[in-house]
Amino acid sequence: DAKTTQPPSMDCAEGRAANLPCNHSTISGNEYVYWYRQIHSQGPQYIIHGLKNNETNEMASLIITEDRKSSTLILPHATLRDTAVYYCIAFMDSNYQLIWGAGTKLIIKP
Amino acid sequence: ETGVTQTPRHLVMGMTNKKSLKCEQHLGHNAMYWYKQSAKKPLELMFVYNFKEQTENNSVPSRFSPECPNSSHLFLHLHTLQPEDSALYLCASSQDLWGEKLFFGSGTQLSVL
Numbered sequence A: 001d002a003k004t005t006q007p008p009s010m011d012c013a014e015g016r017a018a019n020l021p022c023n024h025s026t027i028s029g030n031e032y033v034y035w036y037r038q039i040h041s042q043g044p045q046y047i048i049h050g051l052k053n054n055e056t057n058e059m060a061s062l063i064i065t066e067d068r069k070s071s072t073l074i075l076p077h078a079t080l081r082d083t084a085v086y087y088c089i090a091f092m093d094s095n096y097q098l099i100w101g102a103g104t105k106l107i108i109k110p
Numbered sequence B: 001e002t003g004v005t006q007t008p009r010h011l012v013m014g015m016t017n018k019k020s021l022k023c024e025q026h027l028g029h030n031a032m033y034w035y036k037q038s039a040k041k042p043l044e045l046m047f048v049y050n051f052k053e054q055t056e057n058n059s060v061p062s063r064f065s066p067e068c069p070n071s072s073h074l075f076l077h078l079h080t081l082q083p084e085d086s087a088l089y090l091c092a093s094s095q096d097l098w099g100e101k102l103f104f105g106s107g108t109q110l111s112v113l
Helices: none
Strands: A009-013 A018-023 A031-038 A045-050 A061-064 A070-075 A084-092 A104-109 B004-007 B010-013 B018-025 B031-037 B044-050 B053-057 B064-070 B073-079 B087-094 B108-112
Touching: A009 A018, A018 A031, A018 A084, A018 A104, A031 A061, A045 A061, A045 A070, A070 A084, B004 B087, B010 B018, B018 B031, B018 B087, B031 B073, B044 B064, B044 B073, B053 B064
Parallel strands: A009 A104, B010 B108
Antiparallel strands: A018 A070, A031 A045, A031 A084, A061 A070, A084 A104, B004 B018, B018 B073, B031 B044, B031 B087, B044 B053, B064 B073, B087 B108
């Protein structure tokens, strides 16, 4: 599985868009990009995933660059409840072993 | 509410004790997993079950013994643990083993004294 690189921490003001970057320069053509988040004292929660095209759901948007070497998770209107560690994972469809990194600790400030 | 319930939420045990962690999923999923999350470390996959059959054991010490009596229930039996086994133990499930998103429980915070 491709290795992903994320900043260790980020701040964002409440109500603003939170943009979380992820680099996956060694990603292969059949590896999806998955995003999970883990709120303190809870298990990780699936957010969104994509392969090549940009994706949007009720939680977030995922923007993947054309060369697929990086992606950005966008939380359009961050709230205090979005404070969490966000994990970006490159994941092959045939391999159930998600390789978890350290993630980005996102702090939403009032 | 993720549909995956873990009990107990907190557990303190001595090194000579025997205890069990329980996980139940109400999602109709076929695959279940045990993960370990130590302080300031990434999640580590421990065991994988698909249709009640163990398909993966990531070199986990024998003092951890999983049991999957059916597709909805997963146990982790603990005995003679070490203090370094103190961690958050997370259970997850997915519809099937390939490429599906995981649903996690809230975990059991284990402290070994």
